[in-house]
Amino acid sequence: MRNNAKFKKKLADAAAYLVLIIFAVIAIYPILQVLSISLRPGDRLLSTSLAIIPDDATLAAYKELFTGRPFLLWMRNSILISFVVTSTGVVLAALAGYAFSRFKFRGRNVGLLSILVTQMFPATMLLLPMYIMLVKLGLINTFLGVIIIYSSTALPFCIWMMKGYYDTISPSLEEAARIDGCNQFAAFYKVVLPLTAPALVIVALFSFMTSWAEYVVAAQVLQDTNLWTLPVGLQTFQANMSTEWGLYAAASLIVSIPVVILFLMLSKFLISGLTLGSVKG
Amino acid sequence: MIERNRKLFPYLLILPAALVMFGVVFYPFIYNLVLSFSNMSLRNFREWQIIGFDQYYKVFFEPSEPSFYTIFLKTMIWTVVNVTFHVVIGVMLAMLLNRQIKGKSIFRTLLILPWAIPQYIVALTWRGMFNYEYGSINLLITKYLGLPAVEWLRSPTEAFIAVIITNIWLGFPFMMVIALGGLQSISNEFYEAADIDGASAWQKFRNITVPLLRPVMIPAITLGIIWTFNNINVVWLVTSGGEPADQTHILVSYVYRAAFGLYRYGYAAALSMVIFFILLIFSLTFMQRTQATKSAY
Numbered sequence: 001m002r003n004n005a006k007f008k009k010k011l012a013d014a015a016a017y018l019v020l021i022i023f024a025v026i027a028i029y030p031i032l033q034v035l036s037i038s039l040r041p042g043d044r045l046l047s048t049s050l051a052i053i054p055d056d057a058t059l060a061a062y063k064e065l066f067t068g069r070p071f072l073l074w075m076r077n078s079i080l081i082s083f084v085v086t087s088t089g090v091v092l093a094a095l096a097g098y099a100f101s102r103f104k105f106r107g108r109n110v111g112l113l114s115i116l117v118t119q120m121f122p123a124t125m126l127l128l129p130m131y132i133m134l135v136k137l138g139l140i141n142t143f144l145g146v147i148i149i150y151s152s153t154a155l156p157f158c159i160w161m162m163k164g165y166y167d168t169i170s171p172s173l174e175e176a177a178r179i180d181g182c183n184q185f186a187a188f189y190k191v192v193l194p195l196t197a198p199a200l201v202i203v204a205l206f207s208f209m210t211s212w213a214e215y216v217v218a219a220q221v222l223q224d225t226n227l228w229t230l231p232v233g234l235q236t237f238q239a240n241m242s243t244e245w246g247l248y249a250a251a252s253l254i255v256s257i258p259v260v261i262l263f264l265m266l267s268k269f270l271i272s273g274l275t276l277g278s279v280k281g
Numbered sequence: 282m283i284e285r286n287r288k289l290f291p292y293l294l295i296l297p298a299a300l301v302m303f304g305v306v307f308y309p310f311i312y313n314l315v316l317s318f319s320n321m322s323l324r325n326f327r328e329w330q331i332i333g334f335d336q337y338y339k340v341f342f343e344p345s346e347p348s349f350y351t352i353f354l355k356t357m358i359w360t361v362v363n364v365t366f367h368v369v370i371g372v373m374l375a376m377l378l379n380r381q382i383k384g385k386s387i388f389r390t391l392l393i394l395p396w397a398i399p400q401y402i403v404a405l406t407w408r409g410m411f412n413y414e415y416g417s418i419n420l421l422i423t424k425y426l427g428l429p430a431v432e433w434l435r436s437p438t439e440a441f442i443a444v445i446i447t448n449i450w451l452g453f454p455f456m457m458v459i460a461l462g463g464l465q466s467i468s469n470e471f472y473e474a475a476d477i478d479g480a481s482a483w484q485k486f487r488n489i490t491v492p493l494l495r496p497v498m499i500p501a502i503t504l505g506i507i508w509t510f511n512n513i514n515v516v517w518l519v520t521s522g523g524e525p526a527d528q529t530h531i532l533v534s535y536v537y538r539a540a541f542g543l544y545r546y547g548y549a550a551a552l553s554m555v556i557f558f559i560l561l562i563f564s565l566t567f568m569q570r571t572q573a574t575k576s577a578y
Contacts, residue, residue: 016377023374024391026450031394033406033417092298099294111295113564118306119507120560121313122533124540125553129309152305155298160500161459167496168466184290198462199497205458213399231399252402259397260390267389270462 031253038062038249061246062254071251073226074233079258081143081229082211085150089158089207090200092151097162098188102171112163115156123216131220145221146211146229154210158203165199166192197269208262212255230255316550323544336551347527353559356531359445359516360509366449367509368502371456376490378457379464389461396454404518407447408434411519437528440520444529448515456501463497464490499571506567507560513537532556 032052039057065071099105100112130149131140139145169192177187215231222228234251237244317336321329340349374392378385395403410416411433419430433443471489480488511533520529530538533556540549 013380013382016380016382020374020377020388020392023370024388027392027394027454030403030406030410030450031398033410034398034402037406088301092301095294096298099291103291105288105291108291111299113568115302116503116507116564116568117561118302119504120511120557120564121306121310122511122513122536122553122556124513124533124537125313125550126306126309129312130305132312133305133308148301149305152302155302157500157504159298160504161497164496164498164500165462165466168463168493184287198465202459202462206455209396215401231401234399234401248402252399256394256398260394263393263397264386264390267386270458270465 034249034252037245038253040246061244061250065247065250065254069233069247070225070228071233071254074228074230077143077227078212078229078231081147081150082208084143084147085154085211086204086207088147088151089154089210090204093155093158093162093203094193094196094200096155096159098166098192100159100163101166102174112160115159118152119156127216127220130217134221140221141224141227142221143227146214146218149217149221150211150214151207153214154207157206161203161206162196162199165196169195201266201270204266205263209259212259313550313553316547317554319547319550321546321550322548329547332547336547337555339548340552340555347530352530352532352535355441356510356533359441359531360506362445363448363452363509364502364505367452367456367505368498370449370453371458372460372494372498374453374457375460375464376486378461392457393454395451396458400451400514401518403451404447404515407443407450408519411443434520435525437525440525440529444516444519447519448509448512451515452505452509456505459497459501460494463494466497467493495571503564503567503571507564510560511556 036052036054038061039059040054041056041058041060100108134140134145134149137145139148173191173195174187177191178184182190213231214229215235218229218232219235222232230251234248234255237248237251315331318331318333319329320332320335378389378392410418413419413430413432413435416433418433422428423430431439434440467490471493472485475485475489510531512531513533516529516531516534517537527538532552536549536552536556539545539552
């Protein structure tokens with residue numbers, strides 16, 4: 001009987017590994033293709049070879065990127081903008097989500113729906129009026145302009161996400177804290193918020209990605225080359241007659257590195273294993 | 282005094298987020314609403330005027346190839362197939378990663394890569410992979426499976442499948458990360474208790490995992506549907522703007538083509554409003570059926 005259970009566990013583990021390996025291969029194969037393009041000399045996008053590292057591999061694209069182009073400046077701008085958007089997104093969503101989860105107040109359902117409504121409009125059609133508005137407010141060519149737009153794009157998901165996660169935490173926790181003499185805000189900040197770490201991580205990652213990879217708005221708002229973000233800068237490799245595929249691919253790989261680092265840093269909270277068991281109602 | 286503070290508290294929590302969001306969305310929305318009743322196009326760019334419901338009439342009844350209804354149907358298929366795969370693959374991988382197995386941090390990192398890399402370059406890479414002669418997918422099909430090569434991007438159906446495959450690949454890591462976060466809110470005690478009662482793996486999934494994952498997944502799925510419905514990037518890049526012959530459009534890429542390819546701004550604005558109302562009706566129904574606004578406690 002014991003052995004049987006052990007065998008079953010082993011079999012399940014083996015199946016789990018198999019599925020994970022298959023999906024890991026599917027996930028990285030196209031990215032290896034990008035790597036392959038970045039190593040090819042002479043900007044060839046297509047190749048009949050299935051080899052990942054071409055015979056005539058060269059690191060010229062990477063060298064050009066860091067020495068010949070203002071790649072580090074774009075990187076700095078992108079990091080700055082993404083950092084502000086991420087902090088704003090996390091703080092505002094943590095507050096608003098809590099209100100939507102815990103309080104019955106007039107306009108609650110309408111509010112939740114309106115947040116969703118902001119996502120329903122085709123984004124391309126919002127561009128022109130958005131641009132006119134930023135011009136009137138004098139926010140063209142400022143980081144603040146893109147930061148406001150990115151925050152407003154990221155917040156709807158973030159608020160709903162936080163609201164959903166607060167919903168899984170029992171309100172009896174705050175009641176206990178209030179009885180112990182905490183005020184309303186302290187009960188939220190000291191007792192509930194730490195338990196939402198996994199959701200805060202998701203919200204942070206999402207806000208970061210919203211601003212990190214965005215091109216269309218950034219291209220409209222940031223016209224001064226010194227203010228360009230990575231996606232806008234990368235687009236210049238496509239200018240003129242031909243696309244510099246090698247540069248483009250190399251830059252894309254490097255652009256994804258900060259995201260991976262951020263994920264690695266945050267993922268220990270995502271898999272925190274913080275037992276919420278004791279607080280379940 | 283205290284009673285009044287209590288009532289104000291939730292509004293104070295929401296105020297900062299509301300200011301940022303509605304400031305940015307409200308004005309563009311009104312602007313677009315006005316435009317949808319106008320005759321603005323390349324010809325009437327400066328002296329456009331309000332002409333009533335003409336543009337809406339054109340959206341529904343103007344004979345065009347492909348028609349509004351065909352594109353609408355395609356958009357529905359596109360949305361349902363994509364979101365279903367995103368959620369199923371995402372939740373499955375999250376549950377596997379939540380097991381006590383070795384090397385899961387490596388798998389976790391590899392599996393989020395499709396989300397981490399800029400969409401533009403991978404969409405074009407997938408386009409290359411679907412290429413008839415050079416693409417690695419056809420090379421794999423013919424060399425290792427011995428099957429005939431597929432004309433991925435030249436015929437409408439195959440091109441549509443190719444876009445869907447690309448978008449599924451791009452989207453599953455997001456749902457995986459959310460499901461992974463959601464699983465952390467489920468206490469092990471539930472599973473232990475179920476084990477003592479002799480519950481099967483399926484029963485545990487059905488009666489513990491699904492209901493407790495719901496509060497976190499429902500918002501993600503609702504927004505996932507809205508985003509997929511309005512996702513223009515992938516369609517546009519993989520099929521290079523609706524090729525072959527405008528056969529691979531979904532509604533939102535059709536709006537883009539009407540506005541920036543054919544310069545029919547009024548028409549594009551009206552079509553945008555139609556998309557908006559489709560999604561609004563959907564969301565209201567979906568949220569009511571899933572009771573997404575209700576709290577769990």
